[in-house]
Amino acid sequence: MSSAAGPDTATEPDRPADKKTGTFSSLKIRNYRLFATGAVVSNTGTWMSRIAQDWLVLSITGSSFAVGITTALQFLPMLLFGLYGGVLADRYPKRQILLCTQAALGVLGLLLAGLTLGGVVQVWHVYTIAFLLGVVTVVDNPTRQTFVAEMVGPDVMRNAVSLNAANFQAARLVGPAVAGVLITAVGSGWAFLINGLSFMAPLAGLLLMRTAELHKIERAPRGKGQLREGLHYVAGKPELIWPIVLVGFIGTFGFNFPIWLSAFANKVFDSGAGTYGLLNTLMAAGSLLGALLAARRSRTRLRMLVAAAAVFGLLEGAAAVAPVFWLFALLLVPIGIFGLTFNTTANATVQLATEPVMRGRVMSLYMMVFVGGTPIGGPVMGWVTDTYGARVGFLSGGLISAAAAVTVGLVLARAAGLRPRLDLRRGNGRPLVSFVPRAGRQAMPASSASASASASADDDTATSDGARVPHEGGPDPVAGSDPGSGSGAGSDSGSGSGSGSGGSGTDEAAPRLTPAV
Template identity: 45%
Template sequence: MFRSFSVFNYRVWFIGAVVSNIGAWMQSTAQSWVVLTQLTDGDAGAMGLTMALQFAPPLLLVSVTGWVADRFDRRKLLMLTQSVMMMLAVALGILVLTGVMTLPLMYGFALALGVVTAFDNPVRQAFVSDLVKREHASNAVALNSASFNTARLIGPAVAGVLIVVVGSGWVFLVNATTFLAMLGALAVLRPHEFIPRPKTLGRSRLADGFRYVRGRPDLLVIFVMVFLLGAFGMNFPIFASTMALEFGQGADGFGLLSSILAIGSLTGALLAARRDRARLRLVVLAAGGFGLAMLASALAPTYLFYALSLVLVGFAAVTMLTTANGYVQTTTDPALRGRVLALYVAILLGGTPVGAPIVGWIATEWGTRSAILVAALAAFIACGIGTTWMLVSGRLHRDAERRFRLTLDETRPLTVIEDAVPEEFSDEVAATTPVRLPR
């Protein structure tokens, strides 16, 4: 389960990420609560718009951010993005503490954070391949998810208590200090132990990532499924905060719901770390499980029952997303990994600007339970799309080891062929095109 910890650089990175992620979850909780209770009178639509502004830049800037992740030193890029996010957290805390914060200002900060995150996320995702070898990549991705959800287990609960005791503004300032852990980890990494990246030869074009994904129907299916869940299913700040208010809970009750959600999420991430590789069929099954779990949460009669249902919601969501991420990482050409991961992140986070305002509006007009039912429906549609493609492509019944098996026909000579590289691809992609045997 923890085999990637045998690598010094990954151990250091993991520790820094846990501390930084705890702060990020604290800020996310505080931001949602400030918008919902201080800047508006329980307006879920305003929260949906805040989320839309924060998650729109990854979608709009996807071609640039992916290219940057492939072309430049990822360690230095992360030090830059983490430093900028730390300064934004300090500014947010000061404005909230001084009473100057307004809803338009919060919208502006959400957009600014989204722009920085648009560059940070694909670099962070691709940086894993710089720290561990390919055979450990799926495990490292799952442990990253475990780090993220360990932080989700701690951060929202701590934020809820701090909001009650000292106020929301201090939560943003505490988050700013946690960035020092990530910056410190990046500073002590051993660059000479990084996994060598494919050398760039000749031209390197932004469009290569799009063309690569277009020629991979399995990735297209994953991207469609991830978009549906990202747009309509992953709006937990809206669901949890408005359900907490419905059950008469305060900021501490809202923070506790986010932490309970993380129990299932952490379990899903750790189980994913035990698997030898990511499989597409598990992505499909987890999408269906997410739909069932959301359906159960929509029907929850009490706060306790709703909280318990979130364990299943978190487990299914992280199982699907961690497996999808691992599949993309381990099956993508190394020369294009940054650009393809930028597309993945853009589709996952970029769905929020589409779905969050809709979900927030539904929650305001027809109640939170109706919005949760929409999320469940989106998950069932995603599961149906994945199942249909697997049936049509024959993947549903394909032996798990078939892709690694070579069957020889004695009546035909064995030949080695090289994949043709279309002229529209850059020299960089051509240089990494593998030689393979015919099936």
């Protein structure tokens, strides 16, 4: 990393001890504390702006479809150019990139505030600024995601990913509530102004970081074919491609809450901006709880990823048919818990299974399918909501999410040589679904199965450097082996540099789709 403003007094990266599993382990690292402090301020402003933006468009047009168009325009650049952002994140110093992107986001927030407070804002202004925000996010998002590894190293990266989510959701608790009161009292413009000013906090945090304490990550050299290289890398790793597929489906159809919650508040429950803010706050409370629970987990399992996605979709369906406001509002809390559990599990699984030099490109693909599907799902769900009602729109998103989770779970189980089994005798007479080896076959890692159909499996899991690690625990058809083993095989060998020996290995043993049988 090149030097910049801020003291560079340390000579060694500020690393925590191995295998820390405390909820707030990452906050013991100074650079991450600065990052997190700035983020919670700007995230609060961002949530205020999101609520104000959705309500402003709805009040100008009276159309959920228009809200969907706004959301689509904000995420369309990620769909079109997302992979290029990952190339930049892999090639250039991430801290310097973030200084530029955070400043640009602040300027755009102030521009929208000026138009709104000046009384001249029109819907096309909101559309244009939403699109420009999306362009900046193409670079900012994968850079922020991968900068976590430079701040904390591999040992507590899962914890840092979860705390990032908790940070975002804590801001979501405050932002929508404040925005609802502010919009009702003085209008949307002041929410946009606060958002623009809030970006001064992350800029200050980045400038105050000690660059000598950042973990050195090998940067990708300039060259042709880097986009293609990233796509080929993901295509050859089942432990990456199937989580990304599931993320794409749920990101496209299951996370259209600006459309659904604004429609429920305005049309189903005949309420105003205050109720819309309250609904977002309740979901944020669940998401914050889910993030804090995720921060305590030391294992990243694909089984948890699939299960969280399925329950998330079913809860959305239940909320869609809730007959009264209080039941609908209460269901938003567990929806937030399982939605956040899905998000953090997917993010950590993909990052830990990726070599550091490829991480920017892989995470840009991850974000491209996660939020880049919104330009498709947003207008579709907006049209369904306008045409058939908010309940049908919400229900359809939930059912698609649950169906995608079940399908991906079965594909992962089949790749691992397993089949589902319903055992009515277990669990005190309650049905219990488990996965067992298919007749005549022995369970094998999905990654091995995809590489060679004739490869024989045993009861061990291969780590990224070829070492064999015995399974632990019971059947886990879509579980990753514990990549959080600290100095175990496939880790950075305690170097703390984040790149492994020669930069050829992953930060930690890659999650495997291997059951214990």
